[in-house]
Amino acid sequence: MNLLHYHQWQGRSNDCGPFTTAIVLNTFRGEKIFDGKTLALEMNRPRLRWHGLLPFIVVRRIPDWATMPWGIADALTQHGVRARWRFGATKGDLLNALNQNRIAMPIIGEIDLPRRLWAHVKPLAHYDPQKGLGFIDPAHPNAEIVWQNENEFERLWRNWKNLLVETL
Numbered sequence: 001m002n003l004l005h006y007h008q009w010q011g012r013s014n015d016c017g018p019f020t021t022a023i024v025l026n027t028f029r030g031e032k033i034f035d036g037k038t039l040a041l042e043m044n045r046p047r048l049r050w051h052g053l054l055p056f057i058v059v060r061r062i063p064d065w066a067t068m069p070w071g072i073a074d075a076l077t078q079h080g081v082r083a084r085w086r087f088g089a090t091k092g093d094l095l096n097a098l099n100q101n102r103i104a105m106p107i108i109g110e111i112d113l114p115r116r117l118w119a120h121v122k123p124l125a126h127y128d129p130q131k132g133l134g135f136i137d138p139a140h141p142n143a144e145i146v147w148q149n150e151n152e153f154e155r156l157w158r159n160w161k162n163l164l165v166e167t168l
Contacts, residue, residue: 001101003027003125003136007143008036015040017067019138020121021075024103024167028081036138043067043075069107072121072165082168089164091154094124094133097166107163108156119160122146 006026010019019036021043026032044063049056060071069085076083089106097104109119125145126134133153134145157163 001027001103001125003103003123004143004145006032007136008138009141010036010138013040014065015067016121016138017061017072018043018075020105020123021072023123023136023138024076024105025079025081027103028167034079039075040064043071047074047078049074066119067121069121069163069165072105076165076167083165084168085163085165087161087163089162089166091150093164093166095127098124098127103167105165106153106157107160107165108153109160110156111159121165 003023006023008019008022010016015036018040022034022036022039025034040061043060046057046059049058058070058074059068060074061067073083073085094104094106104124105121106124107119107121110116120139122135122137122139124133125136128134128147131147132150133148135148136143137146140146
C-alpha cells in the first residue's frame with residue numbers, strides 16, 4: 001500500500017487523528033478524496049450509530065482538540081474501511097499488519113501528569129531492523145518516511161498501554 005502518496009500535513013493543529021484517517025482512507029480508495037481538515041470538522045460532531053435495535057452516540061473527538069481511538073475506527077468504518085481499536089497490541093501485531101497489507105496506527109505519547117500529557121497517531125508504513133519503524137507522519141511537513149528508533153517507539157507506545165487502531 002502506498003501510504004506515502006497520500007500523506008497530508010496537519011500543520012500546527014492537534015488533528016493527527018483526522019489526518020491519519022484521511023491518509024488511510026485515500027490509500028484504500030487509491031485516490032485523494034478525503035481531506036484531513038474536512039474530516040476533523042466531521043469528526044468533531046458526535047455520530048448516531050445503531051447496535052441492533054439500540055441507538056448509541058459515538059463521540060469521536062473532543063472538538064478541535066483530541067481524537068479518540070474509537071473515533072478513528074468509526075470514521076474509517078463509516079467510509080468503508082473496516083477497523084478496530086484495542087489496548088495490549090504487540091510489535092508482532094504491527095509486523096503482521098504490514099505483512100497482511102493492513103494498516104496499523106499505533107498511538108504513542110507521554111502521560112506524566114500534571115506536567116505532560118500528549119498522544120499522537122500515525123500510520124505504520126515500513127519496518128527495518130536497523131532503522132526501526134517507518135511512519136507516514138501527519139505531523140511531519142514532508143511526504144517521506146519518518147523513521148523512529150524501536151526503543152523510543154516502544155517506550156512511548158507503552159505509555160498508552162500499546163493502544164492500536166488497525167484496519168481489518
